[in-house]
Amino acid sequence: MTSYQLIATAAAGIESLVANELKDLGYQVQTENGRVRFQGSYADIVKTNLWLRTADRIKIIVGEFHAKSFESLFDQTYALDWAALIPMDGEFPVAGKSIKSQLSSVPAVQRIIKKAISKKLMDTYSRRGKLPETGALYPLEVAIRKDHVMLTLDTSGTSLFKRGYRAEKGTAPLKENFAAALIQLTTWHPDRPLYDPTCGSGTILIEAALMGHNIAPGLFRSFSCEDWIFFDQTEWQKARSQARAAIKQDAELNIYGTDVDQNMIAIAKENADKAGVLESIRFKQINCLDFQVPDDYGILISNPPYGDRMSSTEAVHKLYRQMGDKFRPLTTWSKYFLTSDEEFENYYGQKATKKRKLYNGALRTDYYQYWGKKN
Structure with a gap:
């Protein structure tokens, strides 16, 4: 071989x-x-x-x-x-x-x-x-x-971030592989609650559900090397069969997503349904400030508006202050926020436990991490 x-x-x-x-x-x-x-x-x-x-x-x-x-x-x-x-x-x-x-x-x-x-x-x-x-x-x-x-x-053809489930993107979407990276940089495990208060088109939550059910991210798409004549194409049939057998259909996940925009919630549900994980994510059209987290010791991941994603800097900073007031008291939860706004900690009202530099496309961002109490 x-x-x-x-x-x-x-x-x-x-x-x-x-x-x-x-x-x-x-x-x-x-x-x-x-x-x-x-x-x-x-x-x-x-x-x-x-x-x-x-x-x-x-x-x-x-x-x-x-x-x-x-x-x-x-x-x-x-x-x-x-x-x-x-x-x-x-x-x-x-x-x-x-x-x-x-x-x-x-x-x-x-x-x-x-x-x-x-x-x-x-x-x-x-x-x-x-x-x-x-x-x-x-x-x-x-x-x-x-x-x-x-x-x-x-060998891939189109980039691996194109899983094949995202029918609608919404505004300023995260690439699927970048969303998966945001999850992997947290301490989330499928037995812990996960909440995205600004879920948009649902990419972070869908990627988490794919992980929780052990669904191969490339299972629903094609690849350029599938058409190459010098390779044994039965490998694809075998690998996809093994991937389907490895899916944990009965995994119980506590995954929650909210967004103030009803249209975004509809898009998120459509994308989740196409990915086969709609039943594992509870989407709700609501202001995140009104959402009550159902459990302790959970993980919160948010890609809140920043930069060009909102026309008003004042509105962005007001949201950061409100999110700080809402989420700082959740001491058993670990919170993770992605933004390019270097003043985020000041408006959120708390210095991050750790900050990691990441690039969302060509845009430099920081991943602010607030670690909660261990259970």
Whole structure:
């Protein structure tokens, strides 16, 4: 069975979470900025695409080398065994990026890579003329940093955050894998209450319910490598069958979500229903200040309005003050708030136990953590 050098890409700040997930799945890992390296077969590519909750993509490292000239870039790219991955009719677009390198023109780099791969495939398949590229998609990327070249083949297709359940997003939605990361950075376990007072389209709560029921996050979507002819496609059928068998249908979860906007609650319910977890989440259209938490020793996660998400800074700060008055007295609850507002602690009225820098897309945010009493 062929073994591949693989990377799971990740948003800045959550690489350690991806590494922990891979370790839990049984892999040895090496964590770097924006990615985690591991090794595995095609079955492992299938498994990690299905089960990783916080990663962005799973990529095969086709080759790595140093290059400071286009001639060197061409020759070392040509030397790789492209025909082991791409058939004669495969479509292989090349994306690219270059940082602090002599080969700084990304379009030129992409052209050279494309030319080298095309020549290698034509020589291997004894074909003259242009390759048809009418078959399955093989998305390639060339990434150059300080003259170090990494050529990768994307097995995921669309990013792993696209689970397939979110029919409606609402305003300023969290990506699904980022929402999963917010949960994993708390002490929540499925036997504890979880509450999102500003649930919006329900992403945080849906991701928690998927975890609580042990539902593989990639179970309801497709992946680009499912169409690749050089791989055993029965692996997908086997892996999905195993994932369905692993679902904990009878898990009892205490998950609550509120939002002042009735339309958002309707969207959240629709998304939860599509994910198959609607019965496990109690959504309610209500101002969070009027909600009474039902139990002790719970976890509260909130992505309250901030920045461009509300037109009035004054209104945002008023909400933070009100949330502080409401939630500070819940001493047995651990509370977690994501915001880009650096004055959050002042308006909430309490210094966080811990603060963690995260990037919500390109926006720098802080994750304010208030740890409750242990039971």
